[in-house]
Amino acid sequence: MTTTDVYEAIAHPARRQVMEVLRDGPRRAGDLAGSFAMSRPAVSQHLRVLREAGLVAEVRVGRERHYHLNASPLRAVNEWTKRYQEFWESRLDELGRILDRP
């Protein structure tokens, strides 16, 4: 799994919607299709992308497939924005030193 997969996975509003629903607990594929104005194949396709990015896990329960949210890959997204936070924090520290110069 690469970070790019995660970015591509969360880029689509429908997939973010699926993640929001799964946040409340595991769902069956049929339940998910019922939750959205989407065809079952469309939901399956989005679930496939989310699974490939590691954001959703599929668990077989008897004859059914249940989908669980796994949000830990989002940590990579968080790290990415932290870079700029860190950059500005350090630059503004440096600005303080410049201002303090006699």
Next chain:
Amino acid sequence: MTQAVQVERFYPHPPAAVWRALTEPELLALWLMPNDIAPVVGHSFTFTTKPVAEFDGIVHCEVLEVDVERRLVFAWRSNSGLDTTVTWTLHPEAGGTVLRLVHDGFDTADPLQRIAFDAMGGGWRGHIADRLAATLDRRFGVVLETPPDVTGTLPAG
């Protein structure tokens, strides 16, 4: 989905001094990057840093708003897909200045934008705020870990 980075600092110097450090190219270069800024709406300027992968090392900026010694807004764009806005606001307080930065418009869905981040990432040290972490916590219920080495660098005061 876009995200903003925000930083606030108090400096024991009047807004006029802070404003100069934000708007005079030679002073700005001392703490940020080489540039040709001018506090004039519509003025286009650049910051230059080291190129990384597809990022050519040039940040293309355009001044969008100027309110002398109070507020400065400019676009911050790169050839690697970054299309963001930097907003500085200055408030006089207790004989000094509260300087606030909002760097807005990071498109977390765009992998190319990471290249521009990566160019900024090497060798910079500082304190990390966890605003985005908190946002993700709320939205997705995931607990984001703070790297243990970061906690030690937090300021005492």
